[in-house]
Amino acid sequence: MQPSDEELYRLMKKGNQDAFARLYERREPALYRFALHMSGSPTVAEEVSHEVFVQLMGPSTRFDETKGSLESFLYGIARNLVRVVRRLGPVAEPVDRAVHHDILGDLIGNETTAMLHRTLRDMPERYRDVVILCDLEERSYEEVAKLIGRPVGTVRSRLHRARALLAARLKRLNAPQEVGAR
């Protein structure tokens, strides 16, 4: 049986590096993708997912098991870090990754999908969160509700609203093509 995140955390706090490595392997990829979708920048995503674990192993970590899961705590740190980075403005990408506009869009390849991603990135955070977690990370409403600390009904209604906004944007994106095709 796999040890829970919280068990690994307790071991990690006692200096067990193996527990820390397991926790990192288990949670880092999703945190990286979450930060990537939230920020649109691989550089920011890399720094954020790294910093989340730096903070976790630091002596001043204030994780309290009675207040929620460790995963939720990690997402909370990642969300706050992305928020700070976004507030600071655009991040310079390394030369080997530098492109003119949307680096993630280029990585995604498809132009419409890339545009959709830009729309997602510019959405209010409460909508962006649920689209990323529910539709891109394929988490259940219950899991997302725990991660963001909101009721299931709120998660569902936010996702439906967010999807309506994205669908409308997608419709507008496709409209000129359709006119042109005719």
Added chain:
Amino acid sequence: MIFEKMPAEEPTCREWTAELVECARRAGRERQPGRELRMHLAACERCSERWDAELLLTSHLSAMRNRTAAFRAREGRGAVLMRDFARMHKVRMIRGWGMALGAAAALVLAVVVGHMAGEAQRKPVHHARQQPSFYESGGDVLSTDASALSSDDFVAVPYTPPLAQGEMVRVVHAELYPEALASMGVEVDPAYTDRLPADVVVGEDGLPRAVRITENSSSF
């Protein structure tokens, strides 16, 4: 009246929207639209448009998910974290040992200082006992009134430390040999060798501060 003016399908569309979105999210997977929803989509153009838009959105989100699923931070980042973790815990361990050793040293120091202080407190008493006949005479405590020091009969003992602010004193009745009285600054006829009754003012440290020969021996 207002309900009569609203389009009849409005509430129905609103009711179907949640189901429509959920079916579109899981299109082609575990959830397919039921017969009633399909009938509604066939009848309602607006819902049908929404359905198409939701399906398109799902396909794009799915493409985005598939494209980014393999994205990860560079390999080296994890190794850097593990190194930092090891270093931090090493420092913490050293610091922990340092603190433990420091605490142990402080404890030992406190014990030694406490012991020395106790010795220092005991010493004056011991010293006083060594003085001839002061305690040997089996002195009685007569008073703890510091004002006794201001009495005219008392002679201050020379070379004793001054009393601290608020220090309590005791007045002890004793029988002292002339040498002891002389050492406390009281002149006694050298021809006299017997012990003399005297009141001695003693500080908290056990040292005599003042002495007087009591009335019944005033003839000496």
